[in-house]
Amino acid sequence: MRTMKAVCIYRYGGPEVLVYEDAPKPHPDTGEILVRVHAAGINPVDWKIREGELKEMLKHTFPLVLGWDVSGVIESIGTGVTRLKVGDEVYSRPDIARDGAYAEYIVMKESDAAVKPKSIDHIHAAALPLAALTGWQTLFDAASLTAGQRVLIHAAAGGVGHIAIQLAKWKGAHVIGTASEHNHDFVRKLGADQIVDYDTEKFEEVVQPVDVVLDTQGGDVQLRSWKVIKPGGILVSIAQPPSAEVASAHGVRSAFVFTQPNAGQLGEVAKLVDADKLKAVVETTLPLSDATRGQELSERGHTRGKIVLRVI
Numbered sequence: 001m002r003t004m005k006a007v008c009i010y011r012y013g014g015p016e017v018l019v020y021e022d023a024p025k026p027h028p029d030t031g032e033i034l035v036r037v038h039a040a041g042i043n044p045v046d047w048k049i050r051e052g053e054l055k056e057m058l059k060h061t062f063p064l065v066l067g068w069d070v071s072g073v074i075e076s077i078g079t080g081v082t083r084l085k086v087g088d089e090v091y092s093r094p095d096i097a098r099d100g101a102y103a104e105y106i107v108m109k110e111s112d113a114a115v116k117p118k119s120i121d122h123i124h125a126a127a128l129p130l131a132a133l134t135g136w137q138t139l140f141d142a143a144s145l146t147a148g149q150r151v152l153i154h155a156a157a158g159g160v161g162h163i164a165i166q167l168a169k170w171k172g173a174h175v176i177g178t179a180s181e182h183n184h185d186f187v188r189k190l191g192a193d194q195i196v197d198y199d200t201e202k203f204e205e206v207v208q209p210v211d212v213v214l215d216t217q218g219g220d221v222q223l224r225s226w227k228v229i230k231p232g233g234i235l236v237s238i239a240q241p242p243s244a245e246v247a248s249a250h251g252v253r254s255a256f257v258f259t260q261p262n263a264g265q266l267g268e269v270a271k272l273v274d275a276d277k278l279k280a281v282v283e284t285t286l287p288l289s290d291a292t293r294g295q296e297l298s299e300r301g302h303t304r305g306k307i308v309l310r311v312i
Protein backbone atom coordinates (compact mmCIF):
# COMPACT_ATOMS: atom_id res chain seq x y z
CA MET A 1 0.00 0.00 0.00
CA ARG A 2 1.55 3.31 -1.10
CA THR A 3 -1.11 5.66 0.21
CA MET A 4 -2.91 6.18 3.49
CA LYS A 5 -5.87 8.17 4.75
CA ALA A 6 -4.75 11.40 6.44
CA VAL A 7 -6.07 14.78 7.52
CA CYS A 8 -3.92 17.49 5.96
CA ILE A 9 -3.87 21.23 5.46
CA TYR A 10 -2.63 23.01 2.31
CA ARG A 11 -2.84 26.51 3.83
CA TYR A 12 -3.47 28.15 7.21
CA GLY A 13 -7.05 28.97 8.16
CA GLY A 14 -10.24 27.87 9.91
CA PRO A 15 -11.61 24.33 10.25
CA GLU A 16 -12.56 24.43 6.53
CA VAL A 17 -8.89 24.04 5.50
CA LEU A 18 -8.75 20.50 6.95
CA VAL A 19 -8.81 17.90 4.15
CA TYR A 20 -9.43 14.16 4.68
CA GLU A 21 -7.71 12.49 1.73
CA ASP A 22 -5.29 9.90 0.37
CA ALA A 23 -1.71 10.91 1.17
CA PRO A 24 1.63 9.18 0.51
CA LYS A 25 2.49 6.58 3.14
CA PRO A 26 5.76 7.65 4.81
CA HIS A 27 8.87 5.46 5.20
CA PRO A 28 11.24 5.32 8.17
CA ASP A 29 14.77 6.61 7.69
CA THR A 30 17.81 5.96 9.89
CA GLY A 31 16.85 6.03 13.57
CA GLU A 32 13.12 6.26 12.75
CA ILE A 33 10.09 4.02 13.21
CA LEU A 34 6.91 3.68 11.12
CA VAL A 35 3.88 3.47 13.42
CA ARG A 36 0.46 2.16 12.37
CA VAL A 37 -1.67 4.75 14.14
CA HIS A 38 -4.54 3.35 16.21
CA ALA A 39 -5.56 6.62 17.86
CA ALA A 40 -4.53 10.29 17.74
CA GLY A 41 -5.21 12.80 20.52
CA ILE A 42 -6.48 16.30 19.72
CA ASN A 43 -4.84 19.26 21.47
CA PRO A 44 -5.30 23.04 21.22
CA VAL A 45 -1.87 23.27 19.53
CA ASP A 46 -3.34 21.37 16.54
CA TRP A 47 -5.80 24.14 15.66
CA LYS A 48 -3.34 26.86 16.66
CA ILE A 49 -0.90 25.45 14.08
CA ARG A 50 -3.79 25.12 11.59
CA GLU A 51 -4.47 28.83 12.08
CA GLY A 52 -0.78 29.69 11.50
CA GLU A 53 -0.09 30.83 15.07
CA LEU A 54 3.29 29.05 15.24
CA LYS A 55 4.34 29.41 11.60
CA GLU A 56 7.44 31.53 12.26
CA MET A 57 8.72 29.09 14.84
CA LEU A 58 7.93 25.79 13.09
CA LYS A 59 8.34 26.69 9.40
CA HIS A 60 6.11 23.82 8.26
CA THR A 61 5.67 23.08 4.56
CA PHE A 62 2.38 22.00 2.91
CA PRO A 63 0.67 19.64 2.76
CA LEU A 64 0.99 19.17 6.52
CA VAL A 65 -0.58 16.33 8.52
CA LEU A 66 -1.76 17.67 11.89
CA GLY A 67 -1.89 16.00 15.32
CA TRP A 68 0.97 15.32 17.74
CA ASP A 69 -0.39 12.77 20.22
CA VAL A 70 -0.39 9.16 19.11
CA SER A 71 -0.71 5.54 20.13
CA GLY A 72 -0.15 2.67 17.72
CA VAL A 73 1.96 -0.32 16.68
CA ILE A 74 5.39 -0.27 15.04
CA GLU A 75 5.10 -1.62 11.48
CA SER A 76 8.69 -1.17 10.31
CA ILE A 77 11.96 0.35 11.50
CA GLY A 78 14.87 2.16 9.87
CA THR A 79 18.52 1.22 10.29
CA GLY A 80 20.02 2.02 13.67
CA VAL A 81 16.81 1.44 15.63
CA THR A 82 17.76 -0.72 18.61
CA ARG A 83 15.48 -0.03 21.60
CA LEU A 84 12.11 -0.67 19.93
CA LYS A 85 11.05 -3.39 17.46
CA VAL A 86 8.36 -4.24 14.94
CA GLY A 87 5.11 -5.11 16.73
CA ASP A 88 5.78 -2.98 19.82
CA GLU A 89 2.77 -0.96 21.01
CA VAL A 90 4.07 2.58 21.45
CA TYR A 91 2.82 6.05 22.33
CA SER A 92 4.40 9.41 21.69
CA ARG A 93 4.24 13.16 21.46
CA PRO A 94 6.41 13.25 18.32
CA ASP A 95 8.35 16.20 16.85
CA ILE A 96 5.86 19.01 16.25
CA ALA A 97 7.93 20.37 13.36
CA ARG A 98 7.13 17.24 11.27
CA ASP A 99 3.96 15.61 9.92
CA GLY A 100 1.60 14.54 12.70
CA ALA A 101 -0.69 11.66 13.59
CA TYR A 102 -4.10 12.44 12.06
CA ALA A 103 -3.27 9.60 9.65
CA GLU A 104 -3.10 5.85 9.29
CA TYR A 105 0.71 5.99 9.58
CA ILE A 106 3.32 8.29 11.07
CA VAL A 107 7.12 8.21 10.99
CA MET A 108 8.91 9.44 14.09
CA LYS A 109 12.31 9.25 15.72
CA GLU A 110 12.75 6.15 17.87
CA SER A 111 13.92 8.51 20.61
CA ASP A 112 10.46 10.18 20.72
CA ALA A 113 8.49 6.96 21.36
CA ALA A 114 7.98 4.76 24.43
CA VAL A 115 6.17 1.48 25.02
CA LYS A 116 2.58 2.40 25.82
CA PRO A 117 0.98 1.58 29.19
CA LYS A 118 -0.14 -2.06 29.05
CA SER A 119 -3.29 -1.60 31.14
CA ILE A 120 -5.09 0.85 28.79
CA ASP A 121 -6.27 0.82 25.18
CA HIS A 122 -4.85 2.94 22.35
CA ILE A 123 -7.62 5.55 22.69
CA HIS A 124 -6.62 6.32 26.28
CA ALA A 125 -2.90 6.03 25.52
CA ALA A 126 -3.23 8.60 22.72
CA ALA A 127 -4.81 11.02 25.21
CA LEU A 128 -1.73 11.02 27.43
CA PRO A 129 1.63 11.98 25.90
CA LEU A 130 1.32 15.74 25.34
CA ALA A 131 -0.66 16.42 28.52
CA ALA A 132 1.49 14.14 30.69
CA LEU A 133 4.79 15.50 29.33
CA THR A 134 3.47 19.02 29.89
CA GLY A 135 2.52 18.22 33.48
CA TRP A 136 5.89 16.53 34.09
CA GLN A 137 8.02 19.23 32.49
CA THR A 138 6.17 22.11 34.22
CA LEU A 139 5.64 20.68 37.72
CA PHE A 140 8.75 18.49 38.07
CA ASP A 141 11.42 19.87 35.68
CA ALA A 142 10.64 23.62 35.88
CA ALA A 143 9.07 23.93 39.35
CA SER A 144 10.80 20.98 41.12
CA LEU A 145 7.53 20.34 42.99
CA THR A 146 8.02 18.43 46.25
CA ALA A 147 5.77 16.72 48.80
CA GLY A 148 3.89 19.13 51.04
CA GLN A 149 4.10 22.07 48.65
CA ARG A 150 0.97 23.88 47.51
CA VAL A 151 0.20 24.16 43.79
CA LEU A 152 -2.51 26.10 41.96
CA ILE A 153 -3.50 24.56 38.61
CA HIS A 154 -5.55 26.74 36.28
CA ALA A 155 -8.07 24.97 34.00
CA ALA A 156 -7.91 21.86 36.15
CA ALA A 157 -10.59 20.02 34.15
CA GLY A 158 -8.82 20.40 30.79
CA GLY A 159 -6.40 18.16 28.95
CA VAL A 160 -3.31 19.38 30.79
CA GLY A 161 -5.06 20.23 34.06
CA HIS A 162 -6.70 16.86 34.72
CA ILE A 163 -3.35 15.09 34.30
CA ALA A 164 -1.39 17.74 36.23
CA ILE A 165 -3.70 17.32 39.27
CA GLN A 166 -2.88 13.61 39.42
CA LEU A 167 0.88 14.10 38.93
CA ALA A 168 0.95 16.74 41.69
CA LYS A 169 -1.02 14.49 44.07
CA TRP A 170 1.32 11.58 43.31
CA LYS A 171 4.22 13.85 44.38
CA GLY A 172 2.39 14.56 47.63
CA ALA A 173 1.46 18.18 46.94
CA HIS A 174 -1.64 20.05 48.12
CA VAL A 175 -3.57 20.78 44.93
CA ILE A 176 -5.89 23.68 44.20
CA GLY A 177 -7.65 23.78 40.83
CA THR A 178 -9.81 26.28 39.00
CA ALA A 179 -12.84 24.99 37.10
CA SER A 180 -16.41 25.97 36.39
CA GLU A 181 -19.08 24.51 38.64
CA HIS A 182 -20.13 21.63 36.38
CA ASN A 183 -16.57 20.25 36.53
CA HIS A 184 -16.10 20.37 40.32
CA ASP A 185 -16.98 16.73 41.00
CA PHE A 186 -14.74 15.66 38.14
CA VAL A 187 -11.77 17.64 39.46
CA ARG A 188 -12.39 16.55 43.07
CA LYS A 189 -12.41 12.86 42.09
CA LEU A 190 -9.04 13.33 40.38
CA GLY A 191 -7.63 14.46 43.74
CA ALA A 192 -7.95 18.25 43.98
CA ASP A 193 -7.98 19.41 47.62
CA GLN A 194 -9.59 22.79 46.89
CA ILE A 195 -11.57 23.90 43.84
CA VAL A 196 -12.18 27.50 42.86
CA ASP A 197 -15.16 28.29 40.64
CA TYR A 198 -13.53 30.79 38.30
CA ASP A 199 -16.95 32.03 37.14
CA THR A 200 -18.09 33.19 40.56
CA GLU A 201 -14.94 33.54 42.70
CA LYS A 202 -11.66 35.42 42.36
CA PHE A 203 -8.96 32.82 43.00
CA GLU A 204 -6.60 35.50 44.36
CA GLU A 205 -9.15 36.24 47.10
CA VAL A 206 -9.81 32.65 48.23
CA VAL A 207 -6.51 30.81 47.70
CA GLN A 208 -3.89 30.87 50.48
CA PRO A 209 -0.32 31.43 49.23
CA VAL A 210 1.08 28.66 47.01
CA ASP A 211 4.56 27.49 46.07
CA VAL A 212 3.72 26.85 42.42
CA VAL A 213 1.22 28.19 39.88
CA LEU A 214 0.66 26.26 36.65
CA ASP A 215 -0.65 28.93 34.28
CA THR A 216 -2.54 27.47 31.33
CA GLN A 217 -4.33 30.72 30.44
CA GLY A 218 -1.94 33.69 30.26
CA GLY A 219 -3.41 37.22 30.12
CA ASP A 220 -5.44 38.35 33.11
CA VAL A 221 -5.20 34.93 34.83
CA GLN A 222 -1.40 35.14 34.73
CA LEU A 223 -1.40 38.76 35.97
CA ARG A 224 -3.63 37.92 38.93
CA SER A 225 -1.62 34.81 39.76
CA TRP A 226 1.49 36.69 40.93
CA LYS A 227 -0.37 37.75 44.09
CA VAL A 228 -0.94 34.18 45.31
CA ILE A 229 2.67 32.96 45.10
CA LYS A 230 4.80 32.68 48.26
CA PRO A 231 8.13 34.53 48.27
CA GLY A 232 10.61 32.31 46.41
CA GLY A 233 7.79 30.38 44.71
CA ILE A 234 7.38 30.01 40.96
CA LEU A 235 4.86 30.66 38.19
CA VAL A 236 5.25 28.25 35.28
CA SER A 237 3.29 29.17 32.18
CA ILE A 238 2.48 27.13 29.09
CA ALA A 239 0.28 29.89 27.67
CA GLN A 240 2.31 33.11 27.61
CA PRO A 241 5.96 33.80 28.51
CA PRO A 242 5.86 35.52 31.91
CA SER A 243 7.82 38.71 32.54
CA ALA A 244 11.00 38.10 34.56
CA GLU A 245 10.79 41.73 35.79
CA VAL A 246 7.25 41.27 37.14
CA ALA A 247 8.28 38.00 38.77
CA SER A 248 11.25 39.67 40.41
CA ALA A 249 9.09 42.57 41.63
CA HIS A 250 6.90 39.98 43.43
CA GLY A 251 9.94 38.17 44.86
CA VAL A 252 9.14 35.00 42.93
CA ARG A 253 10.51 33.08 39.93
CA SER A 254 9.00 32.39 36.54
CA ALA A 255 9.41 29.97 33.65
CA PHE A 256 7.84 29.29 30.28
CA VAL A 257 7.66 25.68 29.10
CA PHE A 258 7.21 24.54 25.51
CA THR A 259 6.68 20.81 25.90
CA GLN A 260 9.33 18.58 24.31
CA PRO A 261 9.22 14.92 23.25
CA ASN A 262 10.75 12.69 25.93
CA ALA A 263 10.63 8.89 25.75
CA GLY A 264 12.17 8.49 29.22
CA GLN A 265 9.43 10.57 30.84
CA LEU A 266 6.76 8.68 28.85
CA GLY A 267 8.24 5.47 30.27
CA GLU A 268 7.76 6.85 33.80
CA VAL A 269 4.22 7.95 32.92
CA ALA A 270 3.42 4.43 31.65
CA LYS A 271 4.57 2.97 34.98
CA LEU A 272 2.26 5.36 36.87
CA VAL A 273 -0.69 4.43 34.64
CA ASP A 274 -0.06 0.70 35.02
CA ALA A 275 0.22 1.18 38.81
CA ASP A 276 -3.23 2.86 38.74
CA LYS A 277 -1.81 6.20 39.90
CA LEU A 278 -2.64 8.17 36.73
CA LYS A 279 -5.39 8.02 34.13
CA ALA A 280 -6.45 9.99 31.09
CA VAL A 281 -10.14 10.79 30.83
CA VAL A 282 -11.48 10.77 27.27
CA GLU A 283 -14.61 12.86 26.92
CA THR A 284 -15.18 12.34 23.18
CA THR A 285 -13.99 9.78 20.63
CA LEU A 286 -14.47 10.46 16.91
CA PRO A 287 -13.39 8.71 13.70
CA LEU A 288 -10.34 10.12 11.89
CA SER A 289 -12.63 11.44 9.15
CA ASP A 290 -14.30 13.67 11.79
CA ALA A 291 -11.11 15.57 12.75
CA THR A 292 -12.82 18.83 11.79
CA ARG A 293 -15.55 18.24 14.35
CA GLY A 294 -12.91 17.31 16.95
CA GLN A 295 -11.00 20.54 16.41
CA GLU A 296 -14.20 22.60 16.52
CA LEU A 297 -15.05 21.02 19.90
CA SER A 298 -11.53 21.67 21.21
CA GLU A 299 -11.68 25.31 20.08
CA ARG A 300 -14.70 25.94 22.31
CA GLY A 301 -12.24 25.79 25.23
CA HIS A 302 -14.34 23.64 27.54
CA THR A 303 -13.08 20.11 26.91
CA ARG A 304 -13.31 17.91 30.01
CA GLY A 305 -10.21 15.70 29.78
CA LYS A 306 -9.44 14.84 26.17
CA ILE A 307 -10.83 14.40 22.65
CA VAL A 308 -9.34 11.50 20.68
CA LEU A 309 -9.58 10.37 17.04
CA ARG A 310 -10.04 6.64 16.47
CA VAL A 311 -8.02 5.57 13.44
CA ILE A 312 -8.49 1.77 13.61
Ligand SMILES: NC(=O)c1ccc[n+]([C@@H]2O[C@H](COP(=O)([O-])OP(=O)(O)OC[C@H]3O[C@@H](n4cnc5c(N)ncnc54)[C@H](OP(=O)(O)O)[C@@H]3O)[C@@H](O)[C@H]2O)c1
Nearest residue numbers: 044155157158159160179180183238257258259301302303
Ligand atom coordinates in the same frame (compact mmCIF):
# COMPACT_ATOMS: atom_id res chain seq x y z
N1 LIG B 1 3.48 25.51 25.95
C1 LIG B 1 3.14 24.24 25.72
O1 LIG B 1 3.99 23.40 25.38
C2 LIG B 1 1.72 23.79 25.90
C3 LIG B 1 1.45 22.43 26.15
C4 LIG B 1 0.13 22.04 26.33
C5 LIG B 1 -0.90 22.99 26.29
N2 LIG B 1 -0.59 24.28 26.05
C6 LIG B 1 -1.65 25.31 26.03
O2 LIG B 1 -2.25 25.33 27.32
C7 LIG B 1 -3.63 25.62 27.21
C8 LIG B 1 -4.43 24.52 27.92
O3 LIG B 1 -4.26 23.30 27.21
P1 LIG B 1 -5.29 22.11 27.43
O4 LIG B 1 -4.91 21.02 26.53
O5 LIG B 1 -5.45 21.83 28.89
O6 LIG B 1 -6.62 22.82 26.89
P2 LIG B 1 -8.13 22.33 26.98
O7 LIG B 1 -8.20 20.88 27.26
O8 LIG B 1 -8.80 22.83 25.75
O9 LIG B 1 -8.70 23.15 28.24
C9 LIG B 1 -10.07 23.14 28.42
C10 LIG B 1 -10.38 23.49 29.86
O10 LIG B 1 -10.09 24.87 30.10
C11 LIG B 1 -10.97 25.30 31.13
N3 LIG B 1 -11.02 26.76 31.13
C12 LIG B 1 -11.37 27.57 30.11
N4 LIG B 1 -11.23 28.86 30.50
C13 LIG B 1 -10.79 28.85 31.78
C14 LIG B 1 -10.46 29.86 32.75
N5 LIG B 1 -10.55 31.16 32.45
N6 LIG B 1 -10.03 29.46 33.97
C15 LIG B 1 -9.91 28.17 34.27
N7 LIG B 1 -10.24 27.17 33.43
C16 LIG B 1 -10.65 27.51 32.19
C17 LIG B 1 -12.26 24.61 30.83
O11 LIG B 1 -12.91 24.36 32.04
P3 LIG B 1 -14.45 24.66 32.25
O12 LIG B 1 -15.21 23.85 31.21
O13 LIG B 1 -14.65 24.23 33.65
O14 LIG B 1 -14.63 26.12 31.98
C18 LIG B 1 -11.82 23.27 30.18
O15 LIG B 1 -11.92 22.18 31.05
C19 LIG B 1 -3.92 25.74 25.71
O16 LIG B 1 -3.87 27.10 25.35
C20 LIG B 1 -2.78 24.99 25.06
O17 LIG B 1 -2.49 25.42 23.75
C21 LIG B 1 0.69 24.72 25.86
